[in-house]
Amino acid sequence: MRYGFGVDIGGTTVKLAFFDETGMLLDKWEIPTVTADGGRQILPDVAASVASYIKDHGVDKNGVIGIGVGVPGPVNDAGVVNRCINLGWGVFNIAQELSQLTGFAVKAGNDANVAALGEYWKGGGAGYTSMVMVTLGTGVGGGIVLDGKVLHGAHGSGGEIGHMVLRRGETEACGCGKRGCVEQYCSATGVVRLARRHLEAAQMDSCLRHRQNITAKDVFDAGKAGDGLALEILEDYYDHLGEFLADLCCVVDPEVVVLGGGVCKAGQMLLDGMTPYFHRHVFHAASGAKFAIARLGNDAGTYGTFKLVLDAFG
Amino acid sequence: MRYGFGVDIGGTTVKLAFFDETGMLLDKWEIPTVTADGGRQILPDVAASVASYIKDHGVDKNGVIGIGVGVPGPVNDAGVVNRCINLGWGVFNIAQELSQLTGFAVKAGNDANVAALGEYWKGGGAGYTSMVMVTLGTGVGGGIVLDGKVLHGAHGSGGEIGHMVLRRGETEACGCGKRGCVEQYCSATGVVRLARRHLEAAQMDSCLRHRQNITAKDVFDAGKAGDGLALEILEDYYDHLGEFLADLCCVVDPEVVVLGGGVCKAGQMLLDGMTPYFHRHVFHAASGAKFAIARLGNDAGTYGTFKLVLDAFG
Numbered sequence: 299m300r301y302g303f304g305v306d307i308g309g310t311t312v313k314l315a316f317f318d319e320t321g322m323l324l325d326k327w328e329i330p331t332v333t334a335d336g337g338r339q340i341l342p343d344v345a346a347s348v349a350s351y352i353k354d355h356g357v358d359k360n361g362v363i364g365i366g367v368g369v370p371g372p373v374n375d376a377g378v379v380n381r382c383i384n385l386g387w388g389v390f391n392i393a394q395e396l397s398q399l400t401g402f403a404v405k406a407g408n409d410a411n412v413a414a415l416g417e418y419w420k421g422g423g424a425g426y427t428s429m430v431m432v433t434l435g436t437g438v439g440g441g442i443v444l445d446g447k448v449l450h451g452a453h454g455s456g457g458e459i460g461h462m463v464l465r466r467g468e469t470e471a472c473g474c475g476k477r478g479c480v481e482q483y484c485s486a487t488g489v490v491r492l493a494r495r496h497l498e499a500a501q502m503d504s505c506l507r508h509r510q511n512i513t514a515k516d517v518f519d520a521g522k523a524g525d526g527l528a529l530e531i532l533e534d535y536y537d538h539l540g541e542f543l544a545d546l547c548c549v550v551d552p553e554v555v556v557l558g559g560g561v562c563k564a565g566q567m568l569l570d571g572m573t574p575y576f577h578r579h580v581f582h583a584a585s586g587a588k589f590a591i592a593r594l595g596n597d598a599g600t601y602g603t604f605k606l607v608l609d610a611f612g
Numbered sequence: 613m614r615y616g617f618g619v620d621i622g623g624t625t626v627k628l629a630f631f632d633e634t635g636m637l638l639d640k641w642e643i644p645t646v647t648a649d650g651g652r653q654i655l656p657d658v659a660a661s662v663a664s665y666i667k668d669h670g671v672d673k674n675g676v677i678g679i680g681v682g683v684p685g686p687v688n689d690a691g692v693v694n695r696c697i698n699l700g701w702g703v704f705n706i707a708q709e710l711s712q713l714t715g716f717a718v719k720a721g722n723d724a725n726v727a728a729l730g731e732y733w734k735g736g737g738a739g740y741t742s743m744v745m746v747t748l749g750t751g752v753g754g755g756i757v758l759d760g761k762v763l764h765g766a767h768g769s770g771g772e773i774g775h776m777v778l779r780r781g782e783t784e785a786c787g788c789g790k791r792g793c794v795e796q797y798c799s800a801t802g803v804v805r806l807a808r809r810h811l812e813a814a815q816m817d818s819c820l821r822h823r824q825n826i827t828a829k830d831v832f833d834a835g836k837a838g839d840g841l842a843l844e845i846l847e848d849y850y851d852h853l854g855e856f857l858a859d860l861c862c863v864v865d866p867e868v869v870v871l872g873g874g875v876c877k878a879g880q881m882l883l884d885g886m887t888p889y890f891h892r893h894v895f896h897a898a899s900g901a902k903f904a905i906a907r908l909g910n911d912a913g914t915y916g917t918f919k920l921v922l923d924a925f926g
Contacts, residue, residue: 451865461895551765581775
């Protein structure tokens with residue numbers, strides 16, 4: 299049996315996992331991401347953590363296929379990172395650098411794309427040949443997997459679906475500087491924005507009026523409890539989400555759309571709410587996609603990075 | 613040297629072409645599409661036309677690689693057509709049927725997708741590895757080619773980009789029954805719709821007011837001549853087109869976007885007008901696509917169908 303590592307570098311922590319070649323996750327742990335000094339310490343920290351895992355667990359180095367690494371920014375097929383603002387990184391070849399630090403073969407990918415690959419391989423997309431992964435978290439991320447290959451895009455931005463324009467008349471700015479992006483409506487933050495707008499516009503009483511710092515979960519919980527205004531907010535949210543997913547299906551026409559991120563904790567309620575709006579907005583011939591909730595949670599990234607390694611060197 | 617045929621079945625005519633294996637178009641001709649009686653005569657007509665070409669030109673049957681066929685509707689990888697309303701066709705395997713009628717290997721594809729493959733192979737997309745083709749004609753069609761393979765979609769609707777929702781508040785219905793589709797704004801018909809709206813809303817005089825049955829070409833010509841209202845209409849058109857192309861690039865991030873169809877006769881004027889709006893609407897990291905005008909005109913489909921044959925049997 300051979301083995302490998304999956305490494306998912308985030309702005310706060312680095313998630314590491316140890317897999318056997320069948321894709322069984324054998325062990326996982328985290329280390330803090332040290333972003334000081336332009337993020338110079340991150341890769342040496344990863345290398346040290348891998349080395350001490352190998353030493354502590356008596357792993358045979360000759361049986362290690364390689365290390366997969368996911369980064370929160372664009373990275374091309376050769377492993378060249380093109381700026382990760384969260385980490386302070388500029389342009390450099392992460393695959394080469396981490397390989398020199400560890401002595402192992404390294405394959406790199408964008409974090410959203412590798413999470414998609416993980417879900418495709420062992421999660422909500424398992425058993426399908428084409429998948430769009432949509433992550434409804436603080437922002438909206440995505441990844442497209444076709445016949446087992448991630449659509450990285452010619453400039454590392456394949457699946458940057460959170461910044462499609464959904465509402466051209468929007469007056470508030472998105473974090474990216476544009477107006478009307480998908481992320482402004484369909485993210486967890488988007489749920490809260492919609493809630494704020496409905497609370498301001500409507501007179502109706504609601505349990506949400508008595509809370510400070512409403513979260514997406516609060517809105518879903520209030521809706522579940524039958525709060526009228528919360529239900530109106532959710533209908534508006536489902537409408538935006540359904541339109542967005544319809545647009546995606548018109549482009550890609552995947553077998554399955556896997557929904558992940560914090561908003562998806564709403565599970566079946568989310569799918570049931572969104573589906574009628576999806577069908578209202580989608581072109582009939584592109585309406586055949588199935589919908590599923592992501593299954594790997596925070597492990598999707600390490601699964602996906604290890605799959606990169608298997609595909610490249612396995 | 614070996615040879616093959618490309619056949620592009622449209623609602624009015626069937627375009628046929630004879631290629632050598634390098635992709636040189638040696639001959640082309642058309643026959644009428646007989647849609648009477650559920651389109652039952654179409655394939656026998658195609659088979660007869662191919663047979664008489666072979667006879668008349670003394671083509672060695674053993675040197676024929678096969679026949680590629682494009683159809684105006686969804687078709688899967690196995691050659692199963694899923695209804696072509698224009699032709700009166702239901703569900704059947706066109707590859708099998710045309711193969712039985714001709715004795716040659718047959719590969720089938722959707723007309724927009726094979727036109728995209730043709731432009732990718734020998735037209736505006738030649739030399740690039742990933743391409744989105746956008747056809748701005750009576751409607752808006754599309755095709756996505758990644759590493760030489762057409763993204764057919766799981767249900768034959770990959771690249772059905774004309775029915776993405778562009779304007780959620782639209783009151784008029786699209787031909788597909790939905791409201792606010794890309795096709796309602798970005799097609800040649802869309803140019804005319806925008807013109808009608810601007811002519812109704814504005815007081816400004818314009819040479820367009822003195823015409824009946826305005827065409828997209830009239831609007832571009834008037835704009836070129838400096839007509840103020842025509843220029844306003846075109847700015848509105850470029851804005852819609854730029855937003856649409858920005859959304860596409862956020863999903864696919866291709867190396868090149870090739871624009872075809874009647875509207876593209878405006879050429880560089882169209883590209884120059886659209887580009888600032890594209891950059892206003894696109895996510896910065898997905899803004900790297902180049903734009904090009906299609907080069908094969910009505911031959912794109914036959915080039916693409918023959919390429920299908922080369923890839924499958926060549």
